[in-house]
Amino acid sequence: MSGLPTEHSTASTASPATADHPPPQKPDPTLESNNAPQRGLSASRTAAAAELSSLKIRLRGALRQFPDFPSPGILFEDILPIFANPALHEDLLHALELHVSQAYEKPDVVVGLDARGFLFGPSLALRLDAAFVPVRKKGKLPGPCETAGFKKEYGDDFFQMQADAVKPGQKVLVVDDIIATGGSAAAAGSLVKKLGGSLLGYMFILELDFLKGRDKLDAPVYTLLSTQEQ
Numbered sequence: 001m002s003g004l005p006t007e008h009s010t011a012s013t014a015s016p017a018t019a020d021h022p023p024p025q026k027p028d029p030t031l032e033s034n035n036a037p038q039r040g041l042s043a044s045r046t047a048a049a050a051e052l053s054s055l056k057i058r059l060r061g062a063l064r065q066f067p068d069f070p071s072p073g074i075l076f077e078d079i080l081p082i083f084a085n086p087a088l089h090e091d092l093l094h095a096l097e098l099h100v101s102q103a104y105e106k107p108d109v110v111v112g113l114d115a116r117g118f119l120f121g122p123s124l125a126l127r128l129d130a131a132f133v134p135v136r137k138k139g140k141l142p143g144p145c146e147t148a149g150f151k152k153e154y155g156d157d158f159f160q161m162q163a164d165a166v167k168p169g170q171k172v173l174v175v176d177d178i179i180a181t182g183g184s185a186a187a188a189g190s191l192v193k194k195l196g197g198s199l200l201g202y203m204f205i206l207e208l209d210f211l212k213g214r215d216k217l218d219a220p221v222y223t224l225l226s227t228q229e230q
Protein backbone atom coordinates (compact mmCIF):
# COMPACT_ATOMS: atom_id res chain seq x y z
CA MET A 1 0.00 0.00 0.00
CA SER A 2 1.38 3.43 -0.82
CA GLY A 3 2.54 5.54 2.11
CA LEU A 4 3.49 2.52 4.26
CA PRO A 5 7.02 2.49 5.68
CA THR A 6 9.24 0.35 3.50
CA GLU A 7 12.24 -1.74 4.60
CA HIS A 8 15.57 -0.61 3.26
CA SER A 9 18.57 -2.89 3.16
CA THR A 10 21.66 -0.77 3.58
CA ALA A 11 25.27 -1.96 3.32
CA SER A 12 27.06 -1.67 6.71
CA THR A 13 29.43 1.25 7.14
CA ALA A 14 32.81 1.37 8.86
CA SER A 15 31.80 3.80 11.67
CA PRO A 16 30.37 2.25 14.87
CA ALA A 17 26.78 2.85 15.84
CA THR A 18 26.09 5.30 18.69
CA ALA A 19 22.97 6.98 20.07
CA ASP A 20 23.66 9.91 17.78
CA HIS A 21 24.49 7.69 14.84
CA PRO A 22 22.18 4.65 14.93
CA PRO A 23 22.97 1.60 12.80
CA PRO A 24 21.75 1.78 9.23
CA GLN A 25 19.20 -1.00 9.90
CA LYS A 26 17.53 1.28 12.47
CA PRO A 27 17.36 4.79 10.98
CA ASP A 28 17.38 7.74 13.40
CA PRO A 29 13.69 8.55 13.97
CA THR A 30 14.56 12.14 14.89
CA LEU A 31 15.72 12.78 11.33
CA GLU A 32 12.92 14.43 9.30
CA SER A 33 13.76 12.36 6.22
CA ASN A 34 13.37 9.02 8.12
CA ASN A 35 9.90 9.97 9.37
CA ALA A 36 8.52 10.93 5.99
CA PRO A 37 6.65 7.63 5.27
CA GLN A 38 4.86 7.64 8.68
CA ARG A 39 4.06 11.33 8.35
CA GLY A 40 2.66 10.65 4.89
CA LEU A 41 0.48 7.84 6.24
CA SER A 42 -0.89 9.82 9.17
CA ALA A 43 -1.44 12.91 7.00
CA SER A 44 -3.48 10.86 4.53
CA ARG A 45 -5.51 9.35 7.41
CA THR A 46 -6.16 12.82 8.83
CA ALA A 47 -7.23 14.06 5.40
CA ALA A 48 -9.56 11.05 4.98
CA ALA A 49 -11.08 11.63 8.44
CA ALA A 50 -11.70 15.32 7.66
CA GLU A 51 -13.26 14.43 4.31
CA LEU A 52 -15.44 11.78 5.97
CA SER A 53 -16.78 14.23 8.55
CA SER A 54 -17.86 16.77 5.94
CA LEU A 55 -19.51 13.99 3.90
CA LYS A 56 -21.38 12.85 7.04
CA ILE A 57 -22.71 16.37 7.70
CA ARG A 58 -24.13 16.61 4.18
CA LEU A 59 -25.68 13.13 4.36
CA ARG A 60 -27.25 13.67 7.78
CA GLY A 61 -28.92 16.85 6.50
CA ALA A 62 -30.79 14.82 3.89
CA LEU A 63 -32.46 12.33 6.27
CA ARG A 64 -36.18 12.64 7.10
CA GLN A 65 -38.26 11.12 9.90
CA PHE A 66 -41.87 9.91 9.80
CA PRO A 67 -43.63 9.21 13.13
CA ASP A 68 -45.85 6.12 13.46
CA PHE A 69 -44.70 4.37 10.27
CA PRO A 70 -45.12 1.51 9.44
CA SER A 71 -46.89 1.05 12.79
CA PRO A 72 -47.77 3.22 15.81
CA GLY A 73 -44.78 4.08 18.00
CA ILE A 74 -42.13 3.62 15.29
CA LEU A 75 -40.19 6.71 14.22
CA PHE A 76 -39.28 5.82 10.64
CA GLU A 77 -35.91 7.07 9.36
CA ASP A 78 -36.14 7.79 5.64
CA ILE A 79 -32.83 7.54 3.76
CA LEU A 80 -34.36 7.84 0.27
CA PRO A 81 -33.62 11.58 -0.21
CA ILE A 82 -29.93 10.64 -0.45
CA PHE A 83 -30.65 8.62 -3.59
CA ALA A 84 -32.89 11.33 -5.08
CA ASN A 85 -29.91 13.67 -5.26
CA PRO A 86 -26.96 12.55 -7.46
CA ALA A 87 -24.43 14.64 -5.47
CA LEU A 88 -25.51 13.06 -2.16
CA HIS A 89 -25.62 9.62 -3.76
CA GLU A 90 -22.01 10.14 -4.83
CA ASP A 91 -21.14 11.43 -1.31
CA LEU A 92 -22.59 8.27 0.21
CA LEU A 93 -20.64 5.90 -2.01
CA HIS A 94 -17.46 7.89 -1.53
CA ALA A 95 -17.86 7.91 2.27
CA LEU A 96 -18.46 4.15 2.43
CA GLU A 97 -15.57 3.45 0.07
CA LEU A 98 -13.27 5.69 2.12
CA HIS A 99 -14.19 3.81 5.26
CA VAL A 100 -13.69 0.36 3.73
CA SER A 101 -10.26 1.33 2.41
CA GLN A 102 -9.22 2.60 5.87
CA ALA A 103 -10.73 -0.08 8.08
CA TYR A 104 -11.16 -3.41 6.32
CA GLU A 105 -9.26 -5.77 4.07
CA LYS A 106 -10.60 -5.63 0.55
CA PRO A 107 -13.76 -7.80 0.52
CA ASP A 108 -14.33 -10.49 -2.13
CA VAL A 109 -18.08 -10.14 -1.72
CA VAL A 110 -20.43 -7.36 -0.62
CA VAL A 111 -23.68 -8.84 0.74
CA GLY A 112 -26.67 -6.46 0.66
CA LEU A 113 -29.92 -6.93 2.59
CA ASP A 114 -33.39 -6.93 1.00
CA ALA A 115 -34.47 -4.32 0.09
CA ARG A 116 -32.70 -1.09 1.03
CA GLY A 117 -29.27 -2.74 1.07
CA PHE A 118 -29.81 -3.15 -2.69
CA LEU A 119 -29.85 0.64 -3.16
CA PHE A 120 -26.11 1.01 -2.69
CA GLY A 121 -24.64 -2.51 -2.20
CA PRO A 122 -24.13 -3.21 -5.94
CA SER A 123 -22.54 0.21 -6.67
CA LEU A 124 -20.24 -0.12 -3.66
CA ALA A 125 -19.27 -3.66 -4.73
CA LEU A 126 -18.39 -2.37 -8.20
CA ARG A 127 -16.19 0.38 -6.74
CA LEU A 128 -14.42 -2.16 -4.53
CA ASP A 129 -14.02 -4.63 -7.42
CA ALA A 130 -16.00 -7.17 -5.38
CA ALA A 131 -18.95 -9.43 -6.18
CA PHE A 132 -22.42 -8.38 -5.04
CA VAL A 133 -24.70 -11.01 -3.47
CA PRO A 134 -28.25 -10.35 -2.19
CA VAL A 135 -29.86 -11.62 0.97
CA ARG A 136 -33.57 -11.83 0.11
CA LYS A 137 -36.81 -12.27 1.98
CA LYS A 138 -37.97 -15.92 1.90
CA GLY A 139 -39.45 -17.27 -1.36
CA LYS A 140 -37.76 -14.87 -3.80
CA LEU A 141 -34.60 -16.79 -4.74
CA PRO A 142 -34.49 -19.83 -7.07
CA GLY A 143 -32.51 -23.04 -6.42
CA PRO A 144 -31.14 -24.44 -3.16
CA CYS A 145 -31.10 -21.81 -0.41
CA GLU A 146 -30.09 -21.42 3.23
CA THR A 147 -32.71 -19.82 5.48
CA ALA A 148 -32.54 -17.87 8.77
CA GLY A 149 -35.47 -16.45 10.77
CA PHE A 150 -35.21 -13.20 12.72
CA LYS A 151 -37.07 -10.50 14.67
CA LYS A 152 -36.69 -6.84 13.68
CA GLU A 153 -37.90 -3.50 15.11
CA TYR A 154 -41.39 -3.95 13.63
CA GLY A 155 -42.02 -7.67 13.03
CA ASP A 156 -40.62 -11.14 12.27
CA ASP A 157 -39.25 -12.39 8.95
CA PHE A 158 -37.08 -14.95 7.15
CA PHE A 159 -33.98 -14.26 5.04
CA GLN A 160 -32.47 -16.51 2.39
CA MET A 161 -29.25 -16.77 0.40
CA GLN A 162 -28.56 -19.02 -2.56
CA ALA A 163 -26.43 -21.90 -1.29
CA ASP A 164 -23.62 -21.28 -3.83
CA ALA A 165 -23.60 -17.47 -3.56
CA VAL A 166 -20.52 -17.26 -1.32
CA LYS A 167 -17.58 -19.66 -1.71
CA PRO A 168 -15.91 -21.06 1.43
CA GLY A 169 -13.20 -18.68 2.65
CA GLN A 170 -14.37 -15.64 0.69
CA LYS A 171 -14.11 -12.38 2.65
CA VAL A 172 -17.53 -10.82 3.06
CA LEU A 173 -18.76 -7.34 4.02
CA VAL A 174 -22.49 -7.15 4.93
CA VAL A 175 -24.20 -3.81 4.15
CA ASP A 176 -27.62 -2.34 4.85
CA ASP A 177 -29.21 1.09 5.22
CA ILE A 178 -30.17 0.91 8.91
CA ILE A 179 -29.35 -1.14 11.96
CA ALA A 180 -32.16 -1.00 14.52
CA THR A 181 -32.49 -4.11 16.74
CA GLY A 182 -29.79 -5.87 14.70
CA GLY A 183 -32.04 -8.86 13.99
CA SER A 184 -31.84 -8.54 10.19
CA ALA A 185 -28.07 -8.08 10.12
CA ALA A 186 -27.44 -10.94 12.58
CA ALA A 187 -29.53 -13.29 10.40
CA ALA A 188 -27.58 -12.20 7.30
CA GLY A 189 -24.27 -12.78 9.11
CA SER A 190 -25.40 -16.25 10.17
CA LEU A 191 -26.23 -17.12 6.54
CA VAL A 192 -22.83 -15.91 5.33
CA LYS A 193 -21.17 -18.15 7.92
CA LYS A 194 -23.39 -21.12 7.00
CA LEU A 195 -22.09 -20.79 3.43
CA GLY A 196 -18.48 -20.80 4.73
CA GLY A 197 -17.79 -17.09 4.18
CA SER A 198 -15.36 -15.19 6.39
CA LEU A 199 -17.15 -12.16 7.83
CA LEU A 200 -14.99 -8.99 7.64
CA GLY A 201 -17.72 -6.87 9.22
CA TYR A 202 -20.95 -4.93 8.81
CA MET A 203 -21.53 -1.46 7.45
CA PHE A 204 -24.66 0.70 7.73
CA ILE A 205 -25.66 4.23 6.78
CA LEU A 206 -27.54 4.82 10.04
CA GLU A 207 -27.58 3.20 13.49
CA LEU A 208 -30.51 3.57 15.91
CA ASP A 209 -28.04 3.20 18.74
CA PHE A 210 -30.57 3.23 21.61
CA LEU A 211 -31.72 -0.23 20.34
CA LYS A 212 -28.19 -1.63 20.81
CA GLY A 213 -28.41 -3.75 17.64
CA ARG A 214 -24.63 -3.97 17.31
CA ASP A 215 -24.55 -6.15 20.46
CA LYS A 216 -26.09 -8.95 18.36
CA LEU A 217 -23.24 -8.87 15.83
CA ASP A 218 -19.97 -10.74 16.24
CA ALA A 219 -17.83 -8.91 13.68
CA PRO A 220 -16.71 -5.25 13.47
CA VAL A 221 -19.59 -2.81 12.92
CA TYR A 222 -19.29 0.56 11.19
CA THR A 223 -22.11 3.09 10.91
CA LEU A 224 -21.73 6.34 9.02
CA LEU A 225 -24.37 8.16 11.10
CA SER A 226 -25.90 7.48 14.49
CA THR A 227 -29.00 8.80 16.21
CA GLN A 228 -26.94 10.17 19.13
CA GLU A 229 -24.71 12.41 17.00
CA GLN A 230 -25.21 16.19 17.34
Ligand SMILES: O=P(O)(O)OC[C@H]1O[C@H](OP(=O)(O)OP(=O)(O)O)[C@H](O)[C@@H]1O
Pocket: 113, 114, 115, 116, 117, 151, 152, 153, 154, 176, 177, 178, 179, 180, 181, 182, 183, 184, 185, 213
Ligand atom coordinates in the same frame (compact mmCIF):
# COMPACT_ATOMS: atom_id res chain seq x y z
O1 LIG B 1 -32.12 -3.99 12.84
P1 LIG B 1 -33.50 -4.45 12.54
O2 LIG B 1 -34.47 -4.27 13.67
O3 LIG B 1 -33.49 -5.86 12.04
O4 LIG B 1 -34.09 -3.52 11.39
C1 LIG B 1 -33.33 -3.09 10.28
C2 LIG B 1 -33.95 -3.58 9.00
O5 LIG B 1 -35.28 -3.04 8.87
C3 LIG B 1 -35.40 -2.43 7.59
O6 LIG B 1 -35.78 -3.32 6.59
P2 LIG B 1 -37.26 -3.87 6.41
O7 LIG B 1 -37.34 -5.23 7.00
O8 LIG B 1 -38.24 -2.85 6.84
O9 LIG B 1 -37.35 -4.13 4.87
P3 LIG B 1 -37.25 -3.21 3.56
O10 LIG B 1 -35.79 -2.87 3.41
O11 LIG B 1 -37.74 -4.15 2.55
O12 LIG B 1 -38.11 -1.99 3.74
C4 LIG B 1 -34.01 -1.93 7.30
O13 LIG B 1 -33.82 -1.69 5.91
C5 LIG B 1 -33.14 -3.04 7.82
O14 LIG B 1 -32.96 -4.08 6.87
Ligand SMILES: Nc1ncnc2[nH]cnc12
Pocket: 074, 075, 076, 077, 078, 152, 153, 154, 178, 180, 181, 208
Ligand atom coordinates in the same frame (compact mmCIF):
# COMPACT_ATOMS: atom_id res chain seq x y z
N1 LIG C 1 -37.06 3.14 12.67
C1 LIG C 1 -36.75 2.65 11.47
N2 LIG C 1 -36.74 3.44 10.38
C2 LIG C 1 -36.41 2.95 9.15
N3 LIG C 1 -36.11 1.67 8.95
C3 LIG C 1 -36.10 0.85 10.00
N4 LIG C 1 -35.82 -0.47 10.10
C4 LIG C 1 -35.99 -0.82 11.38
N5 LIG C 1 -36.35 0.21 12.13
C5 LIG C 1 -36.43 1.27 11.29
